[in-house]
Every structure is written in structure tokens, then in C-alpha cells.
Amino acid sequence: MSEVPSSGLQLRSLVTKAGKLELSLEEVENPPLGDNDVLVRVEASPINPSDLGLLLGMADISTATQGGSADLPTLSADIPESMLKYMAGRLDESMPVGNEGGGVVIAAGGSADAQALMGKTVGVLGGAMYSQYRVLNVNQCLAMHDGVTPAQSASCFVNPLTALGMVETMRLEGYSALIHTAAASNLGQMLQKICLADDVQLINIVRKPEQAALMRDIGAQYVCDSSEASFTQDLAYAIAATGAYMAFDATGGGELAGQILSAMEVAANATAAEYSRYGSTQDKQVYIYGGLDRSPTVLRRSFGMAWNLGGWLLTPFLQKIGREKAQALRQRVADEINTTFASHYVREVSLRETLQLDVAQAYAQQATGQKYLINPST
Amino acid sequence: MSEVPSSGLQLRSLVTKAGKLELSLEEVENPPLGDNDVLVRVEASPINPSDLGLLLGMADISTATQGGSADLPTLSADIPESMLKYMAGRLDESMPVGNEGGGVVIAAGGSADAQALMGKTVGVLGGAMYSQYRVLNVNQCLAMHDGVTPAQSASCFVNPLTALGMVETMRLEGYSALIHTAAASNLGQMLQKICLADDVQLINIVRKPEQAALMRDIGAQYVCDSSEASFTQDLAYAIAATGAYMAFDATGGGELAGQILSAMEVAANATAAEYSRYGSTQDKQVYIYGGLDRSPTVLRRSFGMAWNLGGWLLTPFLQKIGREKAQALRQRVADEINTTFASHYVREVSLRETLQLDVAQAYAQQATGQKYLINPST
Secondary structure: OOOOOOOOEEEEEEOOOOOEEEEEEEEEEOOOOOOEEEEEEEEEEEEOOOHHHHHHHHOOEEEEEEEEEOOOOOEEEEEEEHHHHHHHHHEEOOEEOOEEEEEEEEOOOOHHHHHHHHOOEEEEEOOOOOOOOEEEHHHEEOOOOEEEEEHOOOOOOHHHHHHHHHHHHHHHHOOEEEEEEEEHHHHHHHHHHHHHHHHHHEEEOOHHHHHHHHHHHHOOOOEEEEEEEEHHHHHHHHHHHHHEEEEEOOEEOOOHHHHHHHHHHHHHHHHHOOOOOOOOOOOOOEEEEOOOOEEEEEOOOOOOOOOEEEEOOOHHHHHHHHHHHHHHHHHHHOEEEEEEEEOOOOOOEEHHHHHOHHHHHHHHHOOOOOOEEEEOOO | OEEEEEEEEEEEEEEEEOEEEEEEEEEOOOOOOOEEEEEEEEEEOOOHHHHHHHOOOOOOOEEEEEEEEOOOEEEEEEOHHHHHHHHHHHHHOOEEEEOEEEEEEEEEEEOHHHHHHHOOOOEEEEOOOEEEEEEEEEEEEEEEEOOOHHHHOOOOOOHHHHHHHHHHOOOOOOOOEEOOOOOOOOHHHHHHHHHHHHHEEEEEEOOHHHHHHHHHHOOOOOEEEOOOOOOHHHHHHHHHOOOOOOOOOOOOEEHHHHHHHHHHHHHHHOOOOOOOHHHHHHHOEEOOOOOOOOEEEEEEOOOOEEEEEOOOOHHHHHHHOOOOHHHHHHHHHHOOOOOOOOOOEEEEEEHHOOOOOHHHHHHHOOOOOOOOOEEEEO
């Protein structure tokens, strides 16, 4: 800790006008520390679904080829021409990647807040986290309790705050129970634990019997398996039982969002006193917060007129609730990082391994709950 | 006016469990007048798109057959089996039809409010308006200025308040300009006139060159024709020029709602300073308020995460803004019924003609702006 490094390797993603994705490692200088900054040695950063879009630029990873040297490998792949127009804003610009991570503070600016973090393990939300070192403002760091490792703190922002944000959004918008899709994910398990702790009823939509079993093991009362023939009926019953008229959907594409709205309408009409030509008056809200299914969203509008479907993102949500409330959510994450908010990874890889052909092909297709963790310090 | 009739004919729509639609005329008693009630002789009631669903019960009108007598005709048609499940709430129940209409008050209860309406022409929102007489609460009546006819007042609720409601919703939700689809409709023309009067910029989406010409004739500055190859580009330019990030869509089905959101995103990104992996941060709202296109809504989600699509209905909107504000909107309608809120009809028919085969087949397929008017007093 006596020698402060002046530079380190950083993973870069480039999408060219010619339709090529190029991943590489670059040596970048650490900028000078401001008063309120710290230098973090990054030791863990997850590959979240939300990172994959920026990392791989919608490339067809089956066309990927290896290049560069053993020390500084590169990876190239073709991007389907139809996808290129969605990346107009990043063409020919080499971009760093990685929303969040965990590491150790090895140098600190002069302010008391910065000095207080010296030597601490921190979870950070900083962008460019697939880097060996990062200079960050203290506000981007969440100090962990003693004994927590960087790997344990690597996912302390995106998933925990998203899961907490769903429950807060439910309260803010006057709903009293929730539906969640892709529910067996790391995030989904966190959400179930929060709902158990906060006494909120949650309907978990999963796609496989083993995911249903996993959710029941951690205490889920309502699990609907979309692979069952009785799925939409099961879902309507669960909604009628819980009053869950707000859903968060990680998939986005296909018919699932519409199926949820239809099941809500069936549940609402099951208790309605008289026929309404415009459908039930029960407000119904589905938020799409991910895009696991890239296909178009298809809505068979058999759910009346009192419905809403929209996008949901963590950052605008945190801005909306304000700094104090957001800080309370962050502190809860730090306090429960190894229980409610524990994350699991299928594999830990180095920065160089991240650019290896077989590794990239594996994380490009990572299934729900099969997350990779990058350790840039190895 | 000396003799108050005790009963009159009423149009009834019945959907049977066996999948038949049956239209008929029934003689119904006028209930006794309460203190705050009036008896209205109905002389005009439009067939709005929102009436057609209840009237025809999704029947295949090409299968319709005539029955009954010349005096009391009936009309029957088959309902496709796949549609029957959406009408579970009304099966085997004979239902009256007709949201709104215009007529003359021919008897009044004892209250001052009721007595004040005696002899007046009123526009009314009462349901069951395809009837010769209706007993209604004074709150359901909007008194017209002297010289206004029942036909002129027949459409003074649904379309005018919906058009005004769109502009109010825009203000309430912090938007500053609007997009409207099926814009050459009666309602669309009203909306354009309101926007001109209130200095609100409006983008009119139409489907034919002659509709574009019609809208320009009444002063529209922005008209986008969805039959043009350049439609989505034209729309994006118009949005960039006006800042119209709220749309009201009468069609509901197909790709139009998604095209609008995509054009909004293109316009928002055209002025954005840097690439955002989650799309623009500009909030984008599309409300579906009709279902001219029954096919599924298809969203190709290329419009970031700051978007919302929902149903919009007049009644909950009026409840939300409260009685005082709603009354102000109603008074504006009465004051401008022959200018801003003038309606046009292709044909006036009697109650009996409404049940005639060729007439029913015509209004079942009525095009945008080709509205029928029923006169139950003939």
C-alpha cells in the first residue's frame, strides 16, 4: 500500500462504422486525486445483463475471432447490419465497461470523508469498472463492514438497489403486492428475501420446475411456472389472492407482459359487481426493467383500459426519491450484504480471460442467475 | 308538452350463450321522476366507436339476418366463438345502448335545478340513449344556449370532453405538445381547434392524403401521413420541432404506438449530448384511448427505457380532476358547441332503421369521421 500505481489495464469495447466489435485491453493513467476522491484497486466486478449490451454491442458472438498477444489479447466479432443503427451514438469510440464492483481503497484525497475510506473494502458504482484501478468520488463508494471481501461487495449497487427500488416503487404508487419475472435470478432471490422481511406478498414467475423449487426453498409462497399449461390460470389465482397489480418484468419481449396484464384483469373481474364495457377499473402496472428477450413486446389487449406498461430504470428512480432516502437504501445493502443481498457467481475470470474466445461465448449467453465475476487484479 | 308519455321504445342488444347477437326494440316504462330528475325526449344520439362494441358484441355482421315485423324489426348475427369469452359478463342479458345524445326536457322534478331545465335543449351523458325517452339526473345534462338543436348537442360529451381531456392530461403530466392518431376524425378536428385556440402544438397522424388536406384546411401545421414512405422520418422531425412527447392513439393495435415511441426517441437523441446505453432520458408517453385496430399491439423496443404506454379513459380522468374543473370543461363545450365542438354525421336514421340490415352493415364498418346519428323520435 506504500506505492501508489500510476496506471493500470482497462477493458475497452469498440464498435466500428464498418460493423465490427473489438474488445481490447489498454493501459490507462490514473487521474490525480481530488479532495473528495479515492483510488480503488478493483478486485471484483460482475458481468450484469445491463453490462452485456455495452460490452458486446449486439455482436454475433459466434463470429468472434481471437487476436493480439497472450499479454494483451483482443477479440473481434461481426455486428449484424440491422443492429448498427441502434449504436449510432458510440460508433468508432473506444468505451470502458462495467457498472459496479468491489475493491480496496489504496489512496485517498484530503477530505475527511475520503480519508475515512483509506484501507476499506468498498462497493462502488462508477462505470469503467473492468479496470485495475479506478479514481472515484466518495459518493460513488459504499463502505463495507469489516470482514466483507471485495467479491462479496461487487454487486452491492445494481441488483440490491433495483430490488429495493421495486418495493419502494410499489409503495410510492399505491400498490400493495408485486409480481416479478425471471424470479430465480440473483436479483429475484434478493427481492423475495426483502419481501419476506418487509411482509410484502410477491408472485414469482419462473420458467422451470427447478427454479420454482429454488424459490420455495428460500421461502417463496407464490411461484408460477410459465412452462406449465395452467400458467395463466395459476397467475390469475395468485393475483386474486394477493392483490398484486404491479409487476416488474426482466424479459420485455414476447407475450409475457401482456399475459400478466390479462391475468390481472381476470383477477380484477372475478370480484367485480357488474359488467363494464371498458373492462375493470382496477389500475394495473407492468414495468419492463430488462431485455432478456429481444423480440417485440406483443400485447393482446384483453385487459380493459386501466393499464400501464413502461420502462423502469434504477438511476432515475434514485434521483426521484432523493439523496436521503437513497442513502437509507444503500446502508441497508451494506448491513445485509452477506444475507439478503448475497450474490452468487458461476465463475471468476481475469481481465485477460474476459477476452478469451470460449469465455466470451459463455458469458454472452449466460442464463438467469449464471453470472460471471471479473477480477481485474489477477 | 302537456301530455307526458309513460313509456317509449328502446333499442336492446343481447348476446346469447349460444353465440348469437340479437338486436331488438322494446317498449319500456319511464320510471317516476325524482326531485332532481328530468324526462328527456331523445332526438339525436350518435353511434360512436365506443358504442359499437356494446351494440354489436363483436358479431360478424356479414352473417346478419333480418327478423321481426316492420313495426318491431329484429336483427341477428353470429359471434365468432373466439370472441365470446370477452363477453362473459353480459351473456344472456338484454342491454340498452348509447352513451350520449341530445333532446328536449319535457318534464322535470321538483328541485330548482330540474325546473330550470324545463323546455330546454340538453346534451346528455346517460347510457341507454338509443331510447325515445330517458329519465336522467340534472348532473347528467348540459343545458344548451338558446337556438341550439338536439342534433347539434348530441355529441357534446364523449368527443369534446375527450379532446379537452387530452390537452388537460398533457398539462397535468408536464408535457407541452401532443401527437394524435386517426386525426381527421370528428374528435381529431375538435382537438386541432382546441390546440389552435390554446396555443398548443399538435402533430396530426392521418392515413390518407385527403385527410391531410382536411386537417391543413382547418389550420393544422403538423400533419404526418402514415401511408407515406417517409412517415417515421417525418414524424421524428415534427417531434423534434414541437417537443411532442405525449401521444393519444385511437387505433391501439399494430405497430403505430411503437413507431411513435421510436420517433420520439430519435427526436430526443438528435439533441442529446452523449451516448446513453439505456437510450434517451426524455420521458415519452403514449395513451391508447380507442381500439380501431383490434390486432395485438406490437412494440419493437428501440426507444430506451424512459417510456410509458397505457390506456386512457374519459370517466376516470374526469373523476381525477374533480367536479369543479370538469364543470368548467363542460361549460366550454356548451359555449363552443357550434364552432370548436361541431360534429358532422353522414346519415341520420330512426330507431327502426338502426335495425335494418343494410344500415347496420354500413355503420358496423363506419370509417373515421363517417358517423351515424340515430333520431329515436322519428
